[in-house]
Each structure stands twice: as structure tokens, then as C-alpha cells.
Amino acid sequence: MFMSCPCGPFFRFEKVFDQSTKQDEIFDNVAKPVADNVLQGYNGTIFAYGQTGSGKTFTITGGAERYVDRGIIPRTLSYLFEQFEKDGDRTYTLHISYLEIYNENGYDLLDPKHEAAKLEDLPKVSLMEDSDQNIHLKNLSVHQAASEEEALNLLFLGDTNRMIAETPMNQASTRSHCVFTIHMTSRGTGSATIRRSKLHLVDLAGSERVSKTGATGVLLTEAKYINLSLHCLEQVIIALSEKNRQHIPYRNSMMTSVLRDSLGGNCMTTMIATCSVEKRNVDESISTCRFAQRVAMIKNEVMVNEELDPKLMIQKLKREIQQLKEELAMTTGEQRTDDLSDEDLDKEAVAAYIADSDPEAILSIGADMRKIQACFAILKKHILEKPPSSHRETPRRSPVQEYSAPPPDTSPYSNTENNRLKELVQQRDNEISIFDFSFS
Numbered sequence: 028m029f030m031s032c033p034c035g036p037f038f039r040f041e042k043v044f045d046q047s048t049k050q051d052e053i054f055d056n057v058a059k060p061v062a063d064n065v066l067q068g069y070n071g072t073i074f075a076y077g078q079t080g081s082g083k084t085f086t087i088t089g090g091a092e093r094y095v096d097r098g099i100i101p102r103t104l105s106y107l108f109e110q111f112e113k114d115g116d117r118t119y120t121l122h123i124s125y126l127e128i129y130n131e132n133g134y135d136l137l138d139p140k141h142e143a144a145k146l147e148d149l150p151k152v153s154l155m156e157d158s159d160q161n162i163h164l165k166n167l168s169v170h171q172a173a174s175e176e177e178a179l180n181l182l183f184l185g186d187t188n189r190m191i192a193e194t195p196m197n198q199a200s201t202r203s204h205c206v207f208t209i210h211m212t213s214r215g216t217g218s219a220t221i222r223r224s225k226l227h228l229v230d231l232a233g234s235e236r237v238s239k240t241g242a243t244g245v246l247l248t249e250a251k252y253i254n255l256s257l258h259c260l261e262q263v264i265i266a267l268s269e270k271n272r273q274h275i276p277y278r279n280s281m282m283t284s285v286l287r288d289s290l291g292g293n294c295m296t297t298m299i300a301t302c303s304v305e306k307r308n309v310d311e312s313i314s315t316c317r318f319a320q321r322v323a324m325i326k327n328e329v330m331v332n333e334e335l336d337p338k339l340m341i342q343k344l345k346r347e348i349q350q351l352k353e354e355l356a357m358t359t360g361e362q363r364t365d366d367l368s369d370e371d372l373d374k375e376a377v378a379a380y381i382a383d384s385d386p387e388a389i390l391s392i393g394a395d396m397r398k399i400q401a402c403f404a405i406l407k408k409h410i411l412e413k414p415p416s417s418h419r420e421t422p423r424r425s426p427v428q429e430y431s432a433p434p435p436d437t438s439p440y441s442n443t444e445n446n447r448l449k450e451l452v453q454q455r456d457n458e459i460s461i462f463d464f465s466f467s
């Protein structure tokens with residue numbers, strides 16, 4: 028679709044919606060494809076950008092008066108729960124967080140103790156970066172919603188907490204950025220793999236230039252912060268749309284830090300540019316279109332976010348070990364415990380082997396990982412206890428004289444098969460230790 032004015036620049040967009048467009052059409056065209064991808068395990072972001080009063084909040088949250096005016100957030104929640112019901116093969120869990128960024132400070136809109144309180148009373152959210160440069164939001168609460176109703180109640184709580192201030196431009200203007208995030212996890216029945224995806228639904232503050240708002244005092248400060256953060260957003264967008272650009276200035280504002288993944292990361296991002304059709308706002312509308320055009324040039328690479336559930340993995344490995352032990356007992360004809368008793372290993376034969384200076388001496392202990400490990404332990408202890416200078420030469424003895432040959436293999440399986448099974452048991456044991464260690 029194209030958008031142009033007779034005398035001005037020419038823009039090309041994926042789709043253009045006019046004033047008569049209804050909310051269900053916006054949802055079907057814009058939000059539903061993103062929600063479908065989130066259900067598949069991809070991250071998604073939808074953000075609305077445009078000047079004050081152009082319809083960002085109406086598009087993202089909706090109008091409060093009529094049910095048909097519900098915006099993208101309530102419709103997406105409703106759609107997701109509908110899909111959870113339909114999909115009998117997977118179990119879904121949904122959590123919600125709601126962040127407001129006002130004058131470069133983050134606030135948790137879902138703190139139940141502070142309903143309708145002053146914004147400054149809400150818990151302050153700060154940014155933390157881990158060693159892998161992932162951004163974490165400290166103090167932002169995340170709430171589970173088990174049904175559409177619970178999710179809508181959270182949205183309502185957050186919206187009640189949103190800061191509303193009056194400016195000459197608009198009587199109910201949002202002077203902050205709001206990020207409503209749906210965190211979703213899902214697991215296929217009996218599978219140890221979990222999918223985690225996130226959907227950010229973002230309502231940015233008005234993008235108009237400070238001079239146009241006629242603001243002074245606190246409102247001027249707000250406008251400056253808004254302009255600054257939108258400027259930072261613009262800088263990030265420009266950097267991302269330039270080929271071979273090394274440094275992307277995400278850290279310059281809280282908004283770009285939070286949306287780091289959505290802009291140029293592992294995320295399917297959709298921007299809705301809201302424009303006023305009034306003649307006096309034409310400059311702002313052109314500036315919004317220019318920004319949208321730049322955003323459209325960014326190419327993100329996305330992947331499904333899948334990981335192994337450590338608890339289920341441990342259970343699975345333990346089951347596998349038990350089965351392997353049973354199989355091993357069948358092939359060797361002996362029930363083996365994890366511990367090695369004194370009778371199991373001929374320690375004297377091991378000591379004689381260590382003392383034997385014949386480089387070709389052989390120690391036969393059978394194909395038993397427990398015995399092999401015990402021999403290594405004895406050998407190590409011996410090396411650590413005896414300094415090299417104290418080694419004494421021992422008379423050469425023939426290994427044939429000293430040790431009897433291993434018993435013939437009478438089992439229906441070969442030694443190679445037994446060894447393979449024992450090694451598998453050992454390998455699984457090691458994997459469990461790693462998992463136990465990681466989650467202890």
C-alpha cells in the first residue's frame with residue numbers, strides 16, 4: 028500500500044488503514060499473525076508510534092466505552108486463551124507484566140498494593156545486565172493468568188495505575204511509554220522440551236515536537252524526556268537499518284534497552300504508525316511516516332525459543348539408567364550395586380601391578396567401570412603419596428606367573444556389549460550430576 032500527499036514525499040507500507048477501520052480488522056491484520064507466531068515459540072512485538080491524540084492507546088488498549096472498541100491487548104489475550112483450549116497436544120502457561128516508563132524511570136503497573144496511587148509510589152523498576160549482555164528488569168512483577176478473565180483483570184489494574192496528565196494538546200494524553208508483556212511457556216504432552224516466548228505490546232508516548240505542545244514546567248520536562256527517548260529509539264532504528272553498522276546504541280535510553288530484543292534481535296516486530304489526517308498536523312504525520320519507513324528496513328532473524336526442562340530431563344535420565352542397569356544385569360547375570368565391595372576388587376593384585384617395573388605387565392580386572400575407576404583411584408593415591416625419588420626398583424615378575432587369566436566369557440552377550448552398556452550407565456550418571464549441579 029502507498030501513502031502520499033500531492034506535494035510531499037511518497038511512502039510505501041505493508042498496509043494502510045483509514046479512519047473507518049474497525050478494531051477487529053486491525054487485530055486480524057496486525058496482531059493475529061504475531062500472536063500465531065508467539066504460540067509457535069517466537070518472540071513478538073507490536074508497537075504503536077505517532078503524535079499525541081493520533082490513536083495509539085485506542086489501537087493498543089482500546090476504547091473504554093464499547094465492547095467492539097477493544098484494542099489489540101484484550102483481543103490478543105482472548106485469542107491466546109481460545110487457542111490454548113483448542114490445542115489438546117500442548118500445555119500452556121501465561122504470565123503478564125506491565126511496565127511504564129516515565130521520564131526515563133521504570134514503574135511496575137501491576138503492583139496490587141498501589142492501585143490508583145501516585146506514579147512515584149509504584150515500585151521502581153531498574154535495568155540489570157548479565158554477563159551475556161541480556162537485559163533483566165529488576166522489581167518488575169510477573170503475574171500468572173490462568174484464564175482470560177484473570178488476564179483482563181491484570182490489564183485493568185495496570186491501566187488504572189497508568190499516569191494521565193493534561194496538556195494543551197490533548198485532555199487525556201499519555202506522557203509515558205507502556206509495555207504490556209505476555210510471557211508464554213508451552214510443553215508438548217510427555218515432552219522434556221519447553222517453548223518460551225514473549226509478546227511485547229507497546230504504547231509509546233506522543234512523538235510530537237516539544238515546541239508544538241506549548242508545555243512549560245513539569246510538562247516541558249516530560250516532553251523533553253519523551254523526545255529524548257524517542258530520539259534514542261530513532262537512533263537505534265537508523266543504526267539497525269544501516270548495513271555493517273557495528274555499534275547499536277541500545278543503552279542510551281530505558282525504552283531501547285527494554286526493546287533491545289524486539290529491535291534487531293530475535294523477535295518478529297510490527298510497528299503501527301498512527302497519523303492524524305488534519306492539515307495542521309501534516310508535518311508530524313510526515314515525520315511519523317519517515318520513522319515507520321526506516322523501521323520497515325530492519326530485518327530481524329528469529330528462531331523458536333526451545334529449551335530442555337531440567338526436572339523432566341533428570342527424571343528421563345534416571346529412568347534410562349534404571350533400564351540400562353536392568354539390561355546390564357541380564358547380560359552379566361549379576362545384579363550390580365553402585366558401590367564396590369572389598370571382595371569385588373583384588374587389591375593385592377593391583378598393588379603388585381603398580382609395584383611391577385615391567386612395562387608390559389598386565390592387570391586383568393574385567394570389564395567393570397567401578398573396578399577400573401577404583402584402580403585409577405589407587406594409582407593416583409600411590410603417585411600422590413610417593414615422591415618420584417622414593418620409587419624402588421622391584422624384581423621383574425612375569426604377569427603370566429603372577430595373575431590368572433580372566434574367566435572365559437560365558438554370557439550370551441559379548442564383552443564389547445557389556446562395556447557399551449556400562450559406559451552408557453556411567454555417561455547418564457555424569458549427565459545427571461551436571462544437571463543436579465546446575466540447578467542446585
Ligand SMILES: Nc1ncnc2c1ncn2[C@@H]1O[C@H](COP(=O)(O)OP(=O)(O)OP(=O)(O)O)[C@@H](O)[C@H]1O
Binds near residue numbers: 079080233234
Ligand atoms: N480509530 C478510532 N476510532 C474512534 N476513536 C478514536 C480512534 N482512535 C482514537 N480515537 C479517540 O481519539 C482520542 C485520542 O486517542 P488516543 O488516546 O488513542 O491517542 P494517543 O495517540 O494514544 O495519544 P497520547 O499520545 O496522548 O497517548 C481518544 O479519545 C480516542 O478514543
